[in-house]
Amino acid sequence: MNIDAILKRIDDNIDESLERLFALLRIPSISTDPAYDEQCREAAHWLKEDLAALGFLAEVRDTDGKPMVLAKPAEPTTGDKPHILFYGHYDVQPVDPLELWDEDPFAPRIVTREDGSKIIVARGACDDKGQLMTFIEAMRAILAVEGRLPVPVSVLIEGEEESGSPSLPGFLAKSGEEIRCDAAFVCDTGMWDAETPAIALSLRGLVGDEITVKCASRDLHSGQFGGPARNPNHVLASILAALHDETGRVTVPGFYEGVTETPAETMENWAGLDMTAEKFLGPIGLETPAGEEGRTVLEQVWARPTLEVNGMWGGYTGTGFKTVIPAEAHAKVSFRLVGDQDPDKLREAFRAFVRERVPADCTVEFKKHGNGPAFRVPSDWPILKIGEEALNAEWGKQTAMVGMGGSIPIVHDFKYGLGMDTLMIGFALEDDNVHSPNEKFNLSSFHKGIRSWARVLAAL
Amino acid sequence: MNIDAILKRIDDNIDESLERLFALLRIPSISTDPAYDEQCREAAHWLKEDLAALGFLAEVRDTDGKPMVLAKPAEPTTGDKPHILFYGHYDVQPVDPLELWDEDPFAPRIVTREDGSKIIVARGACDDKGQLMTFIEAMRAILAVEGRLPVPVSVLIEGEEESGSPSLPGFLAKSGEEIRCDAAFVCDTGMWDAETPAIALSLRGLVGDEITVKCASRDLHSGQFGGPARNPNHVLASILAALHDETGRVTVPGFYEGVTETPAETMENWAGLDMTAEKFLGPIGLETPAGEEGRTVLEQVWARPTLEVNGMWGGYTGTGFKTVIPAEAHAKVSFRLVGDQDPDKLREAFRAFVRERVPADCTVEFKKHGNGPAFRVPSDWPILKIGEEALNAEWGKQTAMVGMGGSIPIVHDFKYGLGMDTLMIGFALEDDNVHSPNEKFNLSSFHKGIRSWARVLAAL
Numbered sequence: 001m002n003i004d005a006i007l008k009r010i011d012d013n014i015d016e017s018l019e020r021l022f023a024l025l026r027i028p029s030i031s032t033d034p035a036y037d038e039q040c041r042e043a044a045h046w047l048k049e050d051l052a053a054l055g056f057l058a059e060v061r062d063t064d065g066k067p068m069v070l071a072k073p074a075e076p077t078t079g080d081k082p083h084i085l086f087y088g089h090y091d092v093q094p095v096d097p098l099e100l101w102d103e104d105p106f107a108p109r110i111v112t113r114e115d116g117s118k119i120i121v122a123r124g125a126c127d128d129k130g131q132l133m134t135f136i137e138a139m140r141a142i143l144a145v146e147g148r149l150p151v152p153v154s155v156l157i158e159g160e161e162e163s164g165s166p167s168l169p170g171f172l173a174k175s176g177e178e179i180r181c182d183a184a185f186v187c188d189t190g191m192w193d194a195e196t197p198a199i200a201l202s203l204r205g206l207v208g209d210e211i212t213v214k215c216a217s218r219d220l221h222s223g224q225f226g227g228p229a230r231n232p233n234h235v236l237a238s239i240l241a242a243l244h245d246e247t248g249r250v251t252v253p254g255f256y257e258g259v260t261e262t263p264a265e266t267m268e269n270w271a272g273l274d275m276t277a278e279k280f281l282g283p284i285g286l287e288t289p290a291g292e293e294g295r296t297v298l299e300q301v302w303a304r305p306t307l308e309v310n311g312m313w314g315g316y317t318g319t320g321f322k323t324v325i326p327a328e329a330h331a332k333v334s335f336r337l338v339g340d341q342d343p344d345k346l347r348e349a350f351r352a353f354v355r356e357r358v359p360a361d362c363t364v365e366f367k368k369h370g371n372g373p374a375f376r377v378p379s380d381w382p383i384l385k386i387g388e389e390a391l392n393a394e395w396g397k398q399t400a401m402v403g404m405g406g407s408i409p410i411v412h413d414f415k416y417g418l419g420m421d422t423l424m425i426g427f428a429l430e431d432d433n434v435h436s437p438n439e440k441f442n443l444s445s446f447h448k449g450i451r452s453w454a455r456v457l458a459a460l
Numbered sequence: 461m462n463i464d465a466i467l468k469r470i471d472d473n474i475d476e477s478l479e480r481l482f483a484l485l486r487i488p489s490i491s492t493d494p495a496y497d498e499q500c501r502e503a504a505h506w507l508k509e510d511l512a513a514l515g516f517l518a519e520v521r522d523t524d525g526k527p528m529v530l531a532k533p534a535e536p537t538t539g540d541k542p543h544i545l546f547y548g549h550y551d552v553q554p555v556d557p558l559e560l561w562d563e564d565p566f567a568p569r570i571v572t573r574e575d576g577s578k579i580i581v582a583r584g585a586c587d588d589k590g591q592l593m594t595f596i597e598a599m600r601a602i603l604a605v606e607g608r609l610p611v612p613v614s615v616l617i618e619g620e621e622e623s624g625s626p627s628l629p630g631f632l633a634k635s636g637e638e639i640r641c642d643a644a645f646v647c648d649t650g651m652w653d654a655e656t657p658a659i660a661l662s663l664r665g666l667v668g669d670e671i672t673v674k675c676a677s678r679d680l681h682s683g684q685f686g687g688p689a690r691n692p693n694h695v696l697a698s699i700l701a702a703l704h705d706e707t708g709r710v711t712v713p714g715f716y717e718g719v720t721e722t723p724a725e726t727m728e729n730w731a732g733l734d735m736t737a738e739k740f741l742g743p744i745g746l747e748t749p750a751g752e753e754g755r756t757v758l759e760q761v762w763a764r765p766t767l768e769v770n771g772m773w774g775g776y777t778g779t780g781f782k783t784v785i786p787a788e789a790h791a792k793v794s795f796r797l798v799g800d801q802d803p804d805k806l807r808e809a810f811r812a813f814v815r816e817r818v819p820a821d822c823t824v825e826f827k828k829h830g831n832g833p834a835f836r837v838p839s840d841w842p843i844l845k846i847g848e849e850a851l852n853a854e855w856g857k858q859t860a861m862v863g864m865g866g867s868i869p870i871v872h873d874f875k876y877g878l879g880m881d882t883l884m885i886g887f888a889l890e891d892d893n894v895h896s897p898n899e900k901f902n903l904s905s906f907h908k909g910i911r912s913w914a915r916v917l918a919a920l
Contacts, residue, residue: 032780094782163780190684204683208781217745219896222768223664223866224650226796227751227760228740233769233791234704234750241701244694280688285677287821290694291687300687308682309693310784311775316792320492320623321668321829322554323794323866324770324895331693332776334783336686361747369781406683435784436679 025108031091063167066159085181088132089161092124100437130441134449164370189426192400200424205337206407208369232329258340302403372409390455485568491551523627526619545641548592549621552584560897590901594909624830649886652860660884665797666867668829692789718800762863832869850915
């Protein structure tokens with residue numbers, strides 16, 4: 001492989017790469033809201049067409065939910081080189097609160113910042129459209145220069161990652177054998193900082209659950225009924241408040257089963273990254289770490305389980321005032337899992353905890369959202385070393401080998417369902433506003449991201 | 461006064477009375493939502509025109525908020541008969557959740573129930589358009605038969621009762637002398653049951669406050685930041701959960717200052733009304749009384765202060781799931797006051813309680829909503845007796861002399877600002893869905909309500 005020619009080709013064609021990314025960003029493929037079903041399908045078809053244009057046998061596969069994009073090599077694989085499965089997701093987070101966006105979230109644009117650097121602004125600019133396109137553009141450059149890829153590559157792009165991947169287990173059960181490769185590559189993680197690349201060695205698992213507490217059979221006037229009538233807002237607030245103790249530990253019985261202390265060596269490595277609570281919290285306007293007492297911020301987000309109330313609502317939430325006792329109150333709660341914590345057991349323990357606290361003549365209903373255990377890549381995996389050296393070469397700095405606080409459930413499924421380990425390289429930055437208004441991706445992240453993947457592929 | 465002729469005139473013209481009520485109900489005069497400013501003004505003008513047609517000197521008075529309707533006798537009052545001020549409100553509650561309404565809340569209609577009885581269904585059918593029109597229609601019938609009212613009557617109809625009457629103090633300060641009468645009549649309360657009329661001797665006061673807890677400077681990804689970053693949903697839930705102790709008492713320091721135990725005699729009277737927890741809670745789908753332990757339901761809603769969370773929200777509340785740690789969380793909280801509880805002191809005590817519980821690098825903001833102390837009418841007021849006998853005659857049953865759990869702040873202002881006591885007679889029923897979807901007013905309540913007021917006026 002002529003890596004210099006490939007990199008030059010990437011540099012010369014960055015505007016065209018950007019145009020393609022913009023076309024994908026214009027499609028509002030919000031998976032969690034059924035109103036955008038058609039747009040999710042449109043994004044899947046756009047990717048299928050693009051991969052087909054690169055010579056893949058590409059198709060859109062229907063599922064019970066959003067469709068999958070699956071692309072396979074046109075020529076049969078010989079088995080003497082590792083077959084790589086690249087995974088990404090075309091769906092994006094909702095955009096609310098819309099009024100906090102400077103512009104239409106689905107009208108991507110380049111903004112030049114005060115320091116002269118350029119950023120791509122749009123929902124999905126980073127997570128995950130911008131990131132997944134770094135890999136596709138890297139393949140496009142290699143194919144243009146070399147006429148072939150160095151190893152066989154398949155591509156799987158799902159459309160439900162932001163809503164807990166409900167259709168993925170069924171899809172993998174049915175089509176797992178067909179997509180099984182020798183290793184998986186995922187581009188959905190972050191850099192250590194704007195100059196230092198990173199490879200993620202671990203991910204926290206995720207359990208999402210929704211609670212609905214129902215009390216009276218209808219909304220009540222709080223003057224007529226305030227006092228004797230149970231208020232579900234009070235019931236729910238008490239339950240949510242009881243989920244943590246005063247030291248920040250989660251109080252659900254059995255919650256810490258399967259969690260082991262981080263080895264001293266790992267803790268030392270992390271200490272070497274010099275991340276303080278001030279550095280971690282400063283950019284988001286905070287100073288005082290919350291969460292478990294006596295744990296560093298990196299340990300908390302990389303190696304400790306957490307429980308967060310992602311949404312709660314009950315009663316009147318509009319302008320002005322309404323003296324109502326609502327019939328229902330709701331919360332969306334998620335857990336981040338580490339080590340060997342069992343998602344199903346945790347969900348049941350959580351639900352039992354909630355049920356115990358619901359008064360006699362009120363009821364509680366649950367709705368299951370995402371479900372995936374934690375993941376850790378073996379430290380002696382040869383592909384890790386290839387990735388590390390390729391990133392060192394592109395960025396001119398030692399790659400940070402990190403943990404990740406987020407969850408990519410499919411990485412676990414690849415490992416335990418299909419026996420594939422996953423190389424997680426990503427180019428997101430802390431200030432990319434992922435899942436927030438004004439999501440962005442640095443143009444340099446996109447550009448050097450493409451170059452990074454080209455180097456990784458060429459080195460295989 | 462020829463009361464029989466007046467009552468016959470009411471019976472003969474009930475369809476026309478209903479038509480006028482429907483015209484008023486069609487105007488969506490929601491005061492708490494600024495989007496309905498114009499409709500509030502329209503309702504005020506409709507009432508002004510109707511009162512002018514009855515011979516009043518009627519006008520719409522602008523305030524800092526919604527306008528007031530003020531109507532005075534065309535002839536000068538002589539002072540030998542008590543001058544009555546009738547008060548009502550033309551504004552209504554918001555209609556959300558709209559999907560729980562069987563029909564458009566502002567398309568009033570008559571529905572015949574399975575037992576053959578008829579109900580008027582619309583937002584405001586009862587509270588307070590249906591109720592205030594019983595008084596206006598009673599005056600119309602007397603004027604048609606007698607050509608004059610037995611006593612001078614003025615009418616004040618405000619448009620902010622459902623949003624805490626923010627402009628009322630300013631209006632009363634400026635125009636109080638002009639509207640001062642000898643007694644006030646209000647039709648915004650309830651019957652004891654569908655057969656038994658009631659006169660309300662007391663009202664609970666109201667303090668409304670809104671809390672906003674702010675933590676990070678933006679919404680965060682709960683995977684990236686879950687743990688170290690403070691979650692305002694957790695902060696708020698802990699505060700809300702701490703507001704009551706395990707016996708249902710409010711924990712805000714000083715909350716029970718000015719609250720005295722209900723006299724044994726009053727408790728005995730209430731016991732005679734035979735209201736059990738089962739009867740009170742059954743119709744709303746509950747069995748077990750919440751609130752203060754060891755207090756009967758009537759004591760709780762008529763003679764004890766309460767604190768209710770009327771609304772709370774934070775983070776993602778839409779369909780599906782979003783793993784966000786929000787930047788803010790909110791709650792709307794109201795207190796019902798009794799005895800000599802001081803609204804301003806209570807609000808300050810509440811805010812201090814909240815501030816104490818907000819972690820160091822988070823902030824809290826407050827927004828004041830309604831504010832009014834509790835009220836009690838003197839038991840030896842002569843007009844009480846006139847009202848009681850008129851109701852006994854119309855309904856053929858002994859009128860119940862009751863307390864009320866709700867709040868009508870103006871009744872206090874009439875008493876302590878203008879020296880007027882208030883006769884509170886109303887025809888609402890527990891199942892009228894006041895402040896809820898499918899609000900209704902029994903046609904018989906409307907009809908016999910008009911007849912009741914005609915009897916009260918004629919007896920003066």
